[in-house]
Amino acid sequence: MSMQRVGTRQEWLAARLELLEAEKALTRQSDALARQRQALPWVKVEKPYRFETEQGGQGLAELFRGRSQLLVYHFMFGPDFRAGCPSCSAIADGFDGVRVHLANHDVSFFAVSRAPLPTLLAYRQRMGWSFPWASSLGSDFNFDHGVSITEAQQRAGTGGYNYQSGRHPMDLAELPPPVVETAACCGTDPAGFVRERPGLSAFARQGGEVFHTYSTYARGLDALWGMYPWLDRAPLGRNEQGMWWRRHDEYDA
Template identity: 70%
Template structure:
């Protein structure tokens, strides 16, 4: 049996007329989803602004910077919380696949009064080296000297993890028992050169800020599956014939495909 036959046997094969009827039904659902998405965007933008009172000290390619400096003169700032802890040997491969899409987007956002940047706890020289390896040009700040990541719930201490005090994605997690862990978490942790416990003390997310003069306000944050829409490859796979079609961790950093 050929591959073509095997693949086709997994789908419902029909006529062009049947396809068109089904497509028009799906189109109605897609339009409803688009309208719901528009409403969700309106609700995001209607959230109250919270003034950021604390002063955060970041390290950037331009030198020491405050949160206001990360705006680069624009009024809006979108920060991606990139999982790259000081104990990592390389950035998280999942975050890396998301960040692969930033270069092409950042220039357009910059010309629409929005700065797109990443923040991680790894020291700046480590971020610079990894950024060069990946061929990225978007701004990437180190939060190594500040508690910014802890305040925005994307980094947790070993004690918080052990005692069930981790609050991520707006909920309290149970105590983690990761010693000897196997599966996707252990696999991805190994790809960063860490153990599962160390790896999962860092978390992904994105936060939005707005600047009014010298005052900075926090307007929005999302985590976990809330980042799906920013993970460009999945938006394409969701429209591919076989969908995400996943079994385990199949993705790699873009310079690692084909390696044995």
């Protein structure tokens, strides 16, 4: 740990006030982005997606659980995975605390993955979570919402991700070692691992119809990582050299 410049309290206060102005500007920009996000046109969902849930087979409208809004976290957990993505798992550690508040503000929450429902529920039990999780296996839901691609798309480099068309960096024939290691810890091969991608999608229900209102991917999910807002305020910040995080039951005591 290298020592930062040491100054007087007066020097610190002057620098802190300068930073405060920048923080306020960022907050105002974030508020403006939220308004722009909410002003996006809604797109009617025409396809009859089906999901396997703990209550049986259900359509997208039923995931709203009687509320007018639905947030879906696209959790990377493919049909051949034996465990969920550790990055998605780190994000999911915050779901149970938040979803109670969402539910009392007219917003339902679901995680959705392509793994079979029994596999998802077994992993949820291992991790000590209780949020609702649905399997979209056999549905086009993941593919239509940009978080899964086919083997053919992967080979041709036409899958795209995060609104970018063409070959994605994760479609390379030789993937970086951290990706290979992460695939192994999920019990799948690297190519199969990167055919699943993380994301968040929002939906609205109005007049018996369902609308897709928003989706975000990649670093658009940064705000959902519960640890990062804390690390961004710690003395050394994120201080990352590679993928340091683990599933919460895999850290050394």
